[in-house]
Amino acid sequence: MADPPAEPLLADLRVVEVSRGIAGAYAGRTLADCGAEVILVEPSGGHPLRRDPRTGSGDRPLFAFLSAGKKTVTGDVGALAVGADILIREWDDAPTPSPAPDVPVTVDISPWGGGGPWSGQGRPWTDFTLQAECGSLRLRGVPDSYPLMAGGHPAEWVAGALAAAGALAAVRGGARARLDISLLEVNAYVTNLFVDAMSALSGASREPVVMRRRLTPSVEPTADGWVGFNLASAQQLQDFLILIERPDLLEDEELLTHTGRYAREKEWTEVVRSWTRRHTTAEILERAGLLRIPASPVHNGMSILDDPHTVARGFYVPDATGAFRHPVVPFLFDGRRPEASRERTPENRPRPRTRPAAGLPLAGLRVLDLGTWWAGSFTATLLASLGADVIKIESPRRIDGARVLGGDPSADLWWERGYFFLGINHNKRAITLDLTDPAGLDVLKRMIADADVLLENFAPRVMENLGLDWDGVRALNPSIVMLRMPAFGLTGPLRDRVGYAQTVEQYSGLCWTTGYPGGPPVNPSGPADPMGGANAAVALLAALHRRAATGRGMLVEAPLAEAALTMAAEQVIVATATGTAPGREGNHAPGVAPQGVYRCEGAESWLAVSIETDEQWAALREVVGLPRWREDRGLDAYAGRKAQEDLLDRELETWAATRRAEDAAAELLRAGVPAAVAADPRFIHDHPQMSGRGMFEEIDHPVAGKILLPVIPFRYDGVERWSRLAPPTLGRDNREVLSEVAGLSPAEIDDLVARGVCATRP
Structure with a gap:
């Protein structure tokens, strides 16, 4: 491994x-x-995150974690922003x-975003009501109970990573820019699982349906705890039946399908x-590992600290005061994590600015995208949407698994109808190369020699078996930045384990705080993938920022699990600060x-209510009009309401039951x-705010037809349309890319096609 940079990658920002x-x-x-x-810059009364909602005190450990490495001040933002880059x-x-202060790059984060009918209307909100508004609440839970929230504010963590990535892209572009991030849109993008696209492709009826159902298999009880599974292919399902000693079920065609298993749940x-x-959990994990079945222990904020993999990677460290433990930086540069940030004294100083021609900030950047499923594909789509020339490379022998999710095997060109693939692969050129064939591998090597970025999220052995580990790639192109996104990282006892979003949600503790009280942990609907993708984009763009000054390439390692562990950071912080790991509390x-x-009049009609302040409670009390609420003055304070929250739920259920949810x-x-x-x-x-801001764009796809698809969930000044x-x-662009980028002649391309190295069908 090369030595890390002599100074931090963003030291000049x-x-x-x-x-x-x-x-x-x-x-x-x-x-x-x-x-x-x-x-x-804190307000005079202190940052809102300083107050610990569990104790009411002003020393919340989460704030200490999130503010580490920053200089905290009070004062005039405009004056303090003089000379700032972001x-x-x-x-x-x-x-x-x-008017905003005179700063080249401004990032605005708000619940609704700028523009749209709800923006600037003073509409009250919480993270919980945003989860209801975006639709994901109705995807989580079981059919015979109420919809469940995802614990831990997952969309807010993803929004933060997107803000940082977008800001770095804008800095690279050099021109003045503003990003506008809506928490509602981020919630919809990271937890709705592209159900909207699935429904459009299938022509779903508008009749209300119950969509809550437990992934199966998913989190399952063991002799000594819980284990999590995620089966992403037919082969993994067949291997799972061998694992549980039921090979006879291989003949049960109904159980070999998702719908069949749900029907006979x-x-x-x-x-x-x-x-x-x-x-035991350990026995199951050992056997599953031998069969390469994605499986994980289901950790909480205490047990994750003793996991051999997090220990081997040194992922948790004490904070500066020793009051709690927290995650380290969830990515590495040239095999090393960045050193702990140092607080600095702010100086007001002018900075030189470049002013290139207007356009997308990553224009001119060439990215080779070997990413699959959601996390890797999302990183590449983010780069492509911001202007990079992204070339998606699939094997005709092993296409991106996202293509088969939702595709109807009986339909013509079924692999082109996968709703997940359609939702996460905008703005890319695409080729196919069989990398197990020496000719296909040679073409990829030619392309690496002239690329800026190589991105992949396979298990580590895949690239290493091809001779394309960092040493092999750097030998082809010393100035390339290689982004590797394996599930568990390039070192440690789990390095070779396969894992997807559900796997690392189970591993990280994200499942532990999502679920019904007294019930099993529940997967929170996929936020680990976009968190992993956005986090990796931050690290990649930081490496590219440094490369612009040094010309030197770099290996960036951004494990999917460590992004999820960061999103679950508060569990560890609270557990080590208090001695008690947070559990499942329903909503x-x-x-x-x-x-x-609360269930309202009509089928699948639910009202979400969330009270954060005494003033909001007083308003709720007046609308509902229950005499008991007026008479019990203990309810005027949070502690009194918290002590009676189950009773308050029952009373709100009764009030809501005779009302239309929209009216209430x-x-x-x-x-x-x-x-x-x-x-x-x-x-x-159809949501008025999201449609008003253009989060969904009509795409004319040659197989799927005209379909509304979500685009990246923020706005960027000057960009009217993302897709x-x-x-x-x-393989849509095989001939164009192989000629233009790889330098192949028409005859050479014909030969690759004839040999099946390139194809347009799997």
Whole structure:
């Protein structure tokens, strides 16, 4: 491995942060981790995250973690921003229309974003009501109970990583820029699992349906705890049946399908659990590893500290005061993590600015995208949307697994109809190369020699078996930046384990705080993948920023699991600060009471209500009008409401049951109460705020036809439309790219096609 850079990658950048929540604070923290000077400007009353919702005190350990490495000050933002490169601002409503300080790159984070009918209307909200508004609430839980929130504010962490990545891209572009990030849109993108696209492709009826169902197999009980599975292919399902000693079920065609297992869920679950309960978690993981079945222990904020893999990678360290433990930086440069950020004294100093021609900030960057599924593909799509020339490379022998998710095997060109693939692969050119054939591998090597970035998220052995580990790639191109995104990293006892979003959600503890009280842990619907993709984009763009000054290439390692572990950081922080690991509380959470989702009149009609302040409670009390609420003065304070939250839930259920959800939400919102209808995720493109801001764009796809698809969930000044190239059909650009980029003649391309090295069908 090469030595790390002599100075932090972003040492020449100054960031001013005016945050109010996790999103803005994590954006500043991750830039500080990469070496930027970050100045946190607090209001005179202190940062909102300082107050611990569990105790009411002003010493929340999460704030200490998120503010580490920053200089915290109070004062005039405009004066402090003089000479800054990036300004991060977080708003309770819409970004202010008043002039911003004179900073080249401004990032605004708000619940609704700028523009659209809800922006600037003072609409009350919480993270919980945003989860209801975006539709994901109705995807989580079990059919015979209420919808469940995802614990731990996952979308806010992803929004922070996106803010940092977008800001670094804008800095690279050199021109003045503003990013506008809507927490509602990020929630929809990272937790809706592209159900909207799936429904459009299938022509789903508008009739209400119950969409809550447990992934199966998923989190299962063992003899001594819990184990998590995620089967992403037919081969893995067949191997799983061998694992649980039921090879006879290989002949049961119904159980070999997702729909069949859901239809016979009770029977199937008993088959699985009758085996898992007879074995310890360690025994199951050892056997699953031999069969390469994605499986994981289901950790909490205490048990993860003793996991052999996190210990081997040194992932948790004491904070500066020794009061708690926290994650280290979740990515590495040339095999080393960035050193702990150093607080610096801010200086007001002018900085020279470049002013290249207007355009997308990553124009001129060439990226070879070997990414698969969501995390790797999302990183590449983010780069492509911001202007990079991204070339997606698939093997005709092993296409991107996202193509088969949702595809109907009986349909013509079924691999072109996978709704996940369509949702996460905008703006790319695409070729196919069989890399097991020497000719295909030789073509890839030619392309590496002239690329800026090589991106992949395979298990480590895949690239190493091809001779394309970092040493092999660097020998072909010393100035390339190679981004590797294996599930568990390039070192440690789990380095060769396969893992997907569900796997690392189980491993990291994200499942542990999502679920019904007293029930099993529940996967929170996929946020680990976009978090991994956005986090990797931050690290990659930081490496490219450094390369612009040195000309030197770099290996960037951004494990999917470590991004998820960062998103679950508060579990470890709270557990080590208090001695108690947070558990599952359904829709209850520290700092809010009452909070829940209540069945209303009509099928699958749910009202979400979330009370954070005494003033909101007083407004709710007046709307609901229960005499008991007026008479019990103990309810006027949070502690009294928290003590009675189960009773308050029952009373709200009774009140909501005879009302239309839309009418009840509108009445509560007018009174200043955070409330929302739990939206149907199948038709979220109809949401007035998201459609008003253009989060969904109509794509004309040669196989799927005209379809509305979500684009990257933020706006960038000057960009009216994100999707310039439709998600590519398999090998769509073979001849163009192989000629233009690889330098092959028509005859050479014909030979590759004839030998099956290149193809447009799997």
